[in-house]
Amino acid sequence: MLDALRQPLESGQVVVARAQGLMRMPARFLLVLAANPCPCGRHGSRGGGCECRPSSVRRYRARLSGPLLDRVDLRVTVEPVTRAELTNPGVHGESTKAVAARVRAARERAAARYAGTPWQTNSEVPGHELRTRWPGSPGALGRAEEDMERGLLTARGLDRVLRVAWTLADLAGHDRPTADDVDGALELRTGVRRGAALTGGRP
Structure with missing residues (x-):
């Protein structure tokens, strides 16, 4: 049953085909999976x-x-919470207000970039358009291309990595994805550390 989600995840539509005809219904959604x-x-x-x-x-x-x-962009391993983390009052993450402000600024950057196009967010832009109209910094896709050559990343996976890299660039205030942004997107997709990715002073 889960595999029935593949087509709407890819196209943002549910297609129902019957002998009398074919119906397309909008189905763009955010899928969150959790597993042990x-x-x-x-x-x-x-x-x-x-x-x-x-x-x-x-x-x-x-x-x-x-x-x-292959259609899941972010895969995050969550370790069990320790007793010290639960009982230490000095351990705090960012406030919701700070995160919301950063996300709002990133979405505004993306909306300005795609003004005059059918798209507003990075997740909507076809991979071909991102590669040709909004390419990353020179050499930014180096590790991603290596992963493709080694069979660790599909063409669909590359497009999804590029969308996440653009989101990381927007969050960091970069004009276009850097090698660190792409490496960060690869890490979020695979869970494998990529050098300085996600640690190089990014807000």
């Missing part, structure tokens, strides 16, 4: 204790197919 790393939920965690067989872990993870995951 294994059936017991402790595989690879800091506390350990996983007793799942490797075959059980593989079978569990296979419930999310490769084609569906």
Whole structure:
């Protein structure tokens, strides 16, 4: 059933075909998936204790197919919260107000860039348009292209990495994506660290 989401995730439409005709309905949505790393939920965690067989872990993870995951832009591993993090009153993240202001400024940058086009946000722009009309900085796609050559990234994946890289650039106030922005997008897609990505002073 989850794989039925592939087509609307790609096109932003649900297409129903019957003998009498074909109907297209708008279906642009934000999909959030959550899963444990294994059936017991402790595989690879800091506390350990996983007793799942490797075959059980593989079978569990296979419930999310490769084609569906290829359409997921951000994959974030969340570690269990520690006792110290729960009880330490000095541990605080950014305020909602600060984050909202940064996101609002980023969306305004994107809207200004796409003024006069059918699009308003990075997620709406076709990959071909981003590559040709709004390219990144020289050499910015280096690691992404290497991943494609090694079979680690599909053409669809490259387009999605580029959209996320533009969002990171907008959040950072860059005129166009840098190598760090693209590496950050790759890290968010794969969970694999890419040098200085996401750590180089970006707000």
